[in-house]
Each structure stands twice: as C-alpha cells, then as structure tokens.
Amino acid sequence: MEHPVFSPSVQTRKYSEIIENPGVSILIDKRSRQPESINLIRAVTITGRARPLENPAELEYWSGILAARHSYLEKFIKSPSSGLILVQTAEYFYVRRFQEVYRWIPQKNGS
Secondary structure, rough: OOOOOOOEEOOOHHHHHHHHHOOEEEEEEHHOOOOOHHHEEEEEEEEEEEEOOOOOOHHHHHHHHHHHHHHHHHHHHHHEEOOOOEEEEEEEEEEOOEEEEEEEEOOOOOO
C-alpha cells in the first residue's frame, strides 16, 4: 500500500481537520479476529501527509481504484458531497507480539 486513499464526506470534522493539519497516522489491526490474547494482535501504523485530491485526472484515477476495490461505495465515492484524500506515506510501523516493533521507510522512487 504505497498511497492509501479514502473518501470522507467533505462536511465531516475528519475532512476539515485534515485540511488544517495534513500530518496523519492510520492504524490497521486485527484485534477483532484474535481477542483472546494481546500477544496475537498484529498492527500496522502508516504515517504521512494527507492531501485532498482536486485535479480531475487524479480524482478519476484514484476514485476508480477505490471504487473497484469497494464497489458498494461507488455512489458515495463519486458523490459531490464526498472528498477524496490521498496519503503520501512517510513510514510504516509493524507491531507483533505486543512489543516487537519494526519500522520501514519507503524509498522516494517508490521502491
């Protein structure tokens, strides 16, 4: 996942706060699948800078990717009341066994 993209309503607090402060972090975990032991939880935190997409070519490209992945959201994604936010990833943190933390910084050339 080089560039996470998501589509919040432009009327939300989330959207306005990202506009005001584009530094973001995104946590993805699987607690709901393994609640019996904290040592089995695995999580990834992505940090980076978020920016609303405004260029028509970028909007078309990224909304197409998002809608292809989540077809049930296509109407929402393409609604005038929805925005499209792209996160330019700075680094990833992978946590397993509750205390093992690994850091990865993607290279600027996309590798």
